[in-house]
Amino acid sequence: MFNKVLIANRGEIAVRVIRACRELGLQTVAVYSDADRQALHVRYADEAYRLGPAPSRDSYLRADRILDIAKQSGAGAIHPGYGFLAERADFAQMCVDEGLAFIGPKPSSITAMGDKAVARATVSAAGVPVVPGTEGEGALSDDELLALAPQIGFPLLIKATAGGGGKGMREVRSLEEMPELVQSARREAEAAFGDGNVYLEKLVEGARHIEIQILADTFGNTIYLGERECSLQRRHQKLLEEAPSPFVDGDDELRQRMGAVAVRAAQSVGYVNAGTIEFLVDKDKNYYFLEMNTRLQVEHPVTEVVTGIDIVKEQIRIARGRPLRYTQDDVRLNGWAIECRINAEDPYNNFLPSIGRITHISTPTGPGVRVDSGIYPGFEISPYYDSLISKLITWGETRAEAILRMRRALEEFILVGVRTNIPFHQNLMDSHRFMGGQFDTRFIEQRFSMEAADINKDDHAEIAAILATLVAHRQTQRAANIIQRGARDTSNWKWLGRWERLQR
Amino acid sequence: MKYITTIGEREFLVEILSDDQIIVNGKLYHVDFQDISEQPVYSLLLEGKSIEAYVYPVEKTWQVLLNGRFYPALVEDERERSLRVAAGSQVQGRGEYQLKAPMPGLVVTVAVVEGQQVEKGEVLVVLESMKMQNELKSPRSGTVSRVRVASGDRVEQQETLLTVS
Known part of the structure; x- marks a missing residue:
């Protein structure tokens, strides 16, 4: 039985797994890319080893390096987290072949469920209904896809065979717009998974x-x-x-x-x-x-x-x-929990990812609040990995209490240095349809707008103006003081220049 | 000291009389204003009302993060203000818009060619970064005057991709 676990991941999930290992008294081994030398998972783990350069394919996707590090460090198990190698049956098999415990399913289960055709056939046989589509027809050409589309009916979805997380996915409303969308889906799938194969699926509205x-x-x-x-x-x-x-x-x-x-x-x-x-x-x-x-x-x-x-x-x-x-009877649901994914994305600019250094963080605490996060003040958000930086979870006795707590916690959550989607979550908490639980998978894209939500918000422009003016005034005063003092050995202009540079 | 502070379309005339008294658009307020340790966090007691905000400079403006909302504020004294107004019409005019890369990444598609007319909101470039394909759109209508990148190019943050004039 193993006593040391290698965590083949980064960010908040690596930290999450390390915490579980700590509580179980297990030793932890972190791996990192050049972009993550100072990341929390490296600092929290008992041991840490470099994988390679920042891009995922040179670091967190290097199964061979990870297995070498496992052997070198004497780890007996590998936890893959999510993403990266988590759903790669070949990686799970390599772990097993090396005598390492893969903390996840058997390679055969990953294969069976990873191949969507097999997955659909298997669960259909077990009496589970599936959405109509072309999964399981293998790698179809563009012409074959176009020919099959009308049989499934519009609207439909193009999805990446190797996919997940919405990458390589496109929605098609008509046959006319389909060829172009197939191309862009293939391109995105190729970039994300190294496999440009796609399939069609009926869109359940x-x-x-x-x-x-x-x-x-x-x-x-x-x-x-x-x-x-x-x-x-x-x-x-x-x-x-x-x-x-x-x-x-x-x-x-x-x-x-x-x-x-x-x-x-x-x-x-x-x-x-x-x-x-x-x-x-x-x-x-x-x-x-x-x-x-x-x-x-x-x-x-x-x-x-x-x-x-x-x-x-x-x-x-x-x-x-x-x-x-636990047995099934032991499982009881107590109260209500909500999780907001805090992403480094600007909700006011088409959710464009935001990179840069986090200069300041104030994390919510108090009753019913949990934060799973991989960041700290001074941490650099790099363009190499996905934009999830933190997860804010609140619990309430009822859904209403969980929502009110989330509102309170979002107010306390301050991140300076990169744009985040916190304002989006705040607007969502205030949305009547969200409160009423009346939403489907299209709600955010079709019925929710930041602009409309902001109109209903209290406007604090006057207070903001006062604050900005007081800060600006204070800065002017300080600059003036520096110039007035005459007894310095270097020129006051030099001092001012240095001071201004510090303030940038 | 008198300042004119602009947020969006609104202007506020703020006069600082002393450390604890200010006049905003003609109304007198008692204030207690403190910065919290070395951080860009400020605590303001405005007639007893406790307000906390983050205020930090971004280019020529101050970003105020207050109750989860950003207010970009331009603070000017009377002299700066009159200088800007004098120069105003030219600067404000229909200058060129330079589309800059908001982050380092890989140019997937350049959706326009030089000389092409574009509408506001039209996709100019698709940039891949953080595992996402990001559509960079035109903030206004105009003509694409210069394209500096091609698909497949790696670009740095703030690198100019193309110009709309």
Whole structure:
């Protein structure tokens, strides 16, 4: 059994896994790229080794280097986090071949669920409905895709075969606009995954994205930890998640049915460890299997908060060959949890990623607040990795309390130096449709605008003007003082020049 | 000391009488203004109302982050103000817009050619960075006068990509 874990990831998730290891008394090994030498995960781990240059393919995607470091450091297990190598069956297999425990599912399960055609066929056989589409038809040419599109019907989605996270995904409303969209989807998929293959899928309109967290041990026990509501997305990137879902809450029968189906889907591929079954749910509560994520999810904390189960620690226990400590009856949902993904993106400028040095952070604390983050004052946000920098999670006895707490926590959360989407989340918390739980996966793109939300906000321009003037005045006064003093050995102009440079 | 502070379309005439008294658009306020340690954090007690904000310079303006919202403020004394107004019409005029890379990245597509007419909001360049393809749009209508990059180019932050005039 292993006592030392290598974390093959970076950022907040690497920190999250290190924390779980610490609590279990396990030694930790971090790996880092040249851009991350000073990152928190390197500083928190017991050991840290360099992988290579900043780009992911030269560092966090270098499976060979990671395995070398594992051997060199004497790590007995590898936790892949999410992204990077987390859903690469070949990497999981290499770990197994080297005698390392891969903290995740068996390579065969990753393959089965990673190949969407097999996944769909498998879960269909287990009695789970799937969304109509061309998955499983293999690598289709542009002409074949165009010919098949009318059979599926518009609107439809183009999705990357190797995909995830919304990359290489395009929505098509008509046959005319399709050729161009296929091209751009292929290009993005090629850049993101090194595989330009795409498939088509019918777009379920008014759909909600609801997923079920499952845990499975090596003794054949599989349980579900309730659902997560993940409908609030922009360009198919999740922005806010909650547990439970306002759409499912109050309908225990639906939750049990979806949970049982998720467990069956997992068992159909002999699944072990933590995983997530994603469903699309239409307004009549019909649910369709979307895909299975064979890894830890970004949004796992909301489930942890309402169930009280530490999913990462359970992952490690399962990988150490222990039986699950919970039965299905032990799983109880207590209250409500919401997670806001804090991204370095400017909500006032088309959510453009923002890079630069974080000069100041004030992190929310207090009752019912959890922050999972990989940043600190002075940390440089680089263009090499994705823009998620922190996750803010609040718990409330009710959904309303969780929302009010989130509002309060967002007010306390100050990040200076890069633009973040905090103002977006603040506007979302004030949105009546969000409060009422009336939203689908298109809500952010189609019905939500920062400009409209800001109009309803209190305007503090006068106070802002007073503050700016007082700060400017203070600076002018200080500059004047420096010039007035005559007894300095260097020229006052030189002093002023230095002082001004310091203020930049 | 008198200042004219502009936020968006609105102007505020702020006169600082002393450390604890100011007049804003003709109204007298008692203030207590402190900076918190070495950070750009300021605490203002305005007639007893406790306000905390982050204020830091960005180019010629002050960025005020107050209650989760940014207010870019231009603070000028009377002399600066009259100088700017005198020069105003020319600077404000229809100068060139230079599209600069907001971050380092890879140019995926240049969607326009030199001499092309573009509308406000039209995509000019697709720049890949932080694993995302980012569409850089034109802030106004005009003619693309110069294109300095091609698809496949790596660009640095603040590098000029093209010019709209």
